[in-house]
Amino acid sequence: MLLIDCPWCGPRAETEFSCGGEADIARPLDTDKLTDKEWGDYLFMRKNPRGVHREQWMHAQGCRRWFMAQRDTVSYEIQGYDTFERPLLAMDGNEGQAQEGKTQ
Numbered sequence: 001m002l003l004i005d006c007p008w009c010g011p012r013a014e015t016e017f018s019c020g021g022e023a024d025i026a027r028p029l030d031t032d033k034l035t036d037k038e039w040g041d042y043l044f045m046r047k048n049p050r051g052v053h054r055e056q057w058m059h060a061q062g063c064r065r066w067f068m069a070q071r072d073t074v075s076y077e078i079q080g081y082d083t084f085e086r087p088l089l090a091m092d093g094n095e096g097q098a099q100e101g102k103t104q
């Protein structure tokens with residue numbers, strides 16, 4: 001059994017998590033112009049590599065939050081985690097723009 005380190009809850013058993021498949025798949029912007037093959041590739045085709053792979057996981061029986069993990073599909077070793085949280089720098093930038101608008 002894998003021991004997965006939830007970024008918010010800490011190490012938990014694999015059975016508490018749901019795997020959401022390959023990470024970093026961007027939805028096409030203009031879906032009306034896609035061919036059926038391009039749309040099918042976006043929906044169904046995944047890499048399934050032997051080796052290092054980035055996946056999405058959800059802590060289904062815990063905090064129910066999504067995160068990304070980099071995992072070796074041969075050894076099952078999880079090499080790192082990443083969240084979908086907005087960087088603090090971007091939030092500070094938006095607040096700064098809002099304050100500038102108020103003073104004008």
Ligand SMILES: [Zn+2]
Pocket residue numbers: 006007008009010059062063064065
């Ligand atoms: Zn959690």
